[in-house]
Amino acid sequence: MTAHYPIxxxxxxxxxxxxxxxxxxxxxxxxxxxxxxxxAFFISCMLLQQxxxxxxxxxxxxxxxxxxxxxxxxDTLNAYLLVLVSAMSTVVLIAAQTSIAKEVxxxxxxxxxxxxxxxxxxxxxxxxxxxxxxxxxxxxxxALSSYTLIAMGxxxxxxxxxxxxxxxxxxxxxxxxxxxxxxxxxxxxLNMYDLAQRLPEVYHTKTVHCAFGFLIVGVCLKLALFxxxxxxxxxxxxxxxxxxxxxxxxxxKVAVYLLIRYIFSIFGITFVTTxxxxxxxxxxxxxxxxxxxxxxxxxxxxxxxxxxxxxxxQIGYMILGLAIGTQxxxxxxxxxxxxxALMKAAIFLAIGAVVYRIGSAQLIHFAGLxxxxxxTMAALVAGGLSLIGVPLTVGFVSKWxxxxxxxxxxxxxxxxxVLISSLLAVVYVWRIIEWIYFTQPxxxxxxxxxxxxxxxxxxxxxxxxxxxFGVDTRLTVGVSKLAAQSLFGVNL
Amino acid sequence: xNVLGLYNYWIVxxxxxxxxYIVIAHENLVKKLVGLAIFQTSVFFLYISIGKxxxxxxxxxxxxxxxxxxxxxxxxxxxxxxxxxxTTALGLSLVVRIQEAYGSIEENDIQIQDTQDQLECQLEAYxxxxxxxTFDQDIDE
Numbered sequence: 228m229t230a231h232y233p234i235x236x237x238x239x240x241x242x243x244x245x246x247x248x249x250x251x252x253x254x255x256x257x258x259x260x261x262x263x264x265x266x267a268f269f270i271s272c273m274l275l276q277q278x279x280x281x282x283x284x285x286x287x288x289x290x291x292x293x294x295x296x297x298x299x300x301x302d303t304l305n306a307y308l309l310v311l312v313s314a315m316s317t318v319v320l321i322a323a324q325t326s327i328a329k330e331v332x333x334x335x336x337x338x339x340x341x342x343x344x345x346x347x348x349x350x351x352x353x354x355x356x357x358x359x360x361x362x363x364x365x366x367x368x369x370a371l372s373s374y375t376l377i378a379m380g381x382x383x384x385x386x387x388x389x390x391x392x393x394x395x396x397x398x399x400x401x402x403x404x405x406x407x408x409x410x411x412x413x414x415x416x417l418n419m420y421d422l423a424q425r426l427p428e429v430y431h432t433k434t435v436h437c438a439f440g441f442l443i444v445g446v447c448l449k450l451a452l453f454x455x456x457x458x459x460x461x462x463x464x465x466x467x468x469x470x471x472x473x474x475x476x477x478x479x480k481v482a483v484y485l486l487i488r489y490i491f492s493i494f495g496i497t498f499v500t501t502x503x504x505x506x507x508x509x510x511x512x513x514x515x516x517x518x519x520x521x522x523x524x525x526x527x528x529x530x531x532x533x534x535x536x537x538x539x540x541q542i543g544y545m546i547l548g549l550a551i552g553t554q555x556x557x558x559x560x561x562x563x564x565x566x567x568a569l570m571k572a573a574i575f576l577a578i579g580a581v582v583y584r585i586g587s588a589q590l591i592h593f594a595g596l597x598x599x600x601x602x603t604m605a606a607l608v609a610g611g612l613s614l615i616g617v618p619l620t621v622g623f624v625s626k627w628x629x630x631x632x633x634x635x636x637x638x639x640x641x642x643x644x645v646l647i648s649s650l651l652a653v654v655y656v657w658r659i660i661e662w663i664y665f666t667q668p669x670x671x672x673x674x675x676x677x678x679x680x681x682x683x684x685x686x687x688x689x690x691x692x693x694x695x696f697g698v699d700t701r702l703t704v705g706v707s708k709l710a711a712q713s714l715f716g717v718n719l
Numbered sequence: 720x721n722v723l724g725l726y727n728y729w730i731v732x733x734x735x736x737x738x739x740y741i742v743i744a745h746e747n748l749v750k751k752l753v754g755l756a757i758f759q760t761s762v763f764f765l766y767i768s769i770g771k772x773x774x775x776x777x778x779x780x781x782x783x784x785x786x787x788x789x790x791x792x793x794x795x796x797x798x799x800x801x802x803x804x805x806t807t808a809l810g811l812s813l814v815v816r817i818q819e820a821y822g823s824i825e826e827n828d829i830q831i832q833d834t835q836d837q838l839e840c841q842l843e844a845y846x847x848x849x850x851x852x853t854f855d856q857d858i859d860e
């Protein structure tokens with residue numbers, strides 16, 4: 228049983244997704260999805276424990292040894308992200324029970340959970356597999372199901388947002404398989420670790436350079452790096468709140484993971500930095516992304532859109548960590564990956580609770596809610612503070628490591644810019660605080676009650692996690708450092 | 720290197736660019752999906768081409784033959800074809816729903832309608848901004 232954990236956590240949600248269709252009753256399906264996701268969470272925790280104790284696990288599907296068979300390989304990096312993704316999915320599903328009942332039409336609720344579990348399967352699959360073509364398959368499973376999730380939003384703009392995402396996402400995925408095909412032409416293998424060994428012989432060929440270019444652009448489309456982010460704000464703004472929360476907390480993170488895998492595990496950092504001016508590209512795009520998206524966020528009237536832009540900015544920080552190209556920089560990226568998932572999940576769930584009560588995500592409708600929904604609003608503010616990077620929150624920890632890594636590299640002007648950009652976050656978070664606490668209500672909110680307990684519990688679980696991991700950084704920093712070390716170790 | 724001998728790769732490149740151009744340039748949502756399908760198909764050709772070995776036969780073991788084509792890329796691309804069909808199907812069903820919701824599948828029309836929605840939202844917001852100054856009087860009344 229334990230030997231099959233790497234595959235089980237992908238297969239369980241995959242098989243559970245069609246079962247949802249037979250259960251039919253939305254409440255029952257919701258509970259079932261929660262249990263399935265909980266099982267995946269349990270397995271990923273066991274995997275992380277096992278990996279930290281005994282080193283990487285290699286699982287051969289069907290008993291075929293790699294490079295012929297498909298290998299699932301769990302090392303510190305993906306075990307860490309598996310825990311993150313399955314934990315986020317489980318916490319979000321607690322709130323889903325009430326939120327989905329309100330935001331999605333009743334005859335579609337079962338489909339929502341089916342698509343949700345398929346999306347989870349895809350994300351967990353991308354994380355665990357060590358086969359580049361398998362990555363593409365799981366990428367499409369998660370992408371197709373997330374288009375469906377987004378299209379279930381109640382606003383008609385959800386449809387166009389989903390369509391736009393479909394076009395961009397498919398182009399990205401197709402770029403990735405072109406890259407995979409070109410790598411296969413040169414090496415005759417699809418296994419990541421086999422590729423890493425065979426690629427150095429053909430590093431000088433144009434085909435490999437071309438493959439690398441396709442892969443990087445494809446993945447950057449998926450992770451919404453600044454000029455390729457156009458699909459993200461609409462998709463997040465009009466999707467049902469639960470879908471927004473889940474996607475914001477996990478899917479871009481998984482794409483960042485993929486980028487790290489390609490750069491560090493497959494091509495190797497030396498090839499990457501010598502073949503392309505990747506440091507400069509990531510540095511410039513990361514920084515412009517941070518500033519353009521943060522400034523854009525300041526002017527948004529829809530609060531979901533506002534935080535969607537802020538997500539684009541936060542991805543900029545992660546890319547900045549990669550641009551540094553040192554072990555410290557990578558640690559900062561991995562930390563921010565985890566921490567950003569925590570804060571965005573808390574924020575979007577809190578917004579979801581407001582949408583549940585007042586049916587709107589317009590900032591002006593939030594006026595005066597500070598008194599009506601004190602716990603939800605406090606959570607929203609706590610998430611916002613974490614986003615700014617106030618000490619005692621996770622945001623502080625990741626920004627601290629990022630700035631230290633930048634100074635260590637000698638890029639002090641960039642470090643200054645990072646600090647200035649935090650001020651932009653202060654502006655948009657303050658704008659929200661002002662509306663919530665210091666403005667008279669714009670709509671009748673006399674009957675608005677605090678969010679139900681089934682939503683408050685997951686929201687506050689996340690807020691407390693934000694604070695806990697902001698104080699006690701042993702787990703997050705420890706694992707990030709370990710993962711960064713092993714990624715650099717491969718190529719030394 | 721024989722440029723003409725690699726003609727299938729030229730076809731791949733040309734199809735890819737045609738598909739990509741249609742996706743970017745056309746405003747009709749169905750045409751965009753057609754472009755996307757062409758774009759994906761070019762990649763199928765790429766994979767099919769790389770499996771072929773000159774003078775080789777289908778990979779079914781037989782004593783008469785020494786050389787076999789590589790079946791792996793073909794198997795891979797079967798998966799990608801299935802994914803492509805799923806994407807097109809989902810895309811088309813979205814277009815149907817967009818047609819129901821907007822009464823149009825031209826990107827321009829949809830954008831105009833969306834901007835109007837957006838404008839109403841903003842008007843609501845600014846209208847309230849204006850009334851901010853008069854808010855105290857409102858309460859007195």
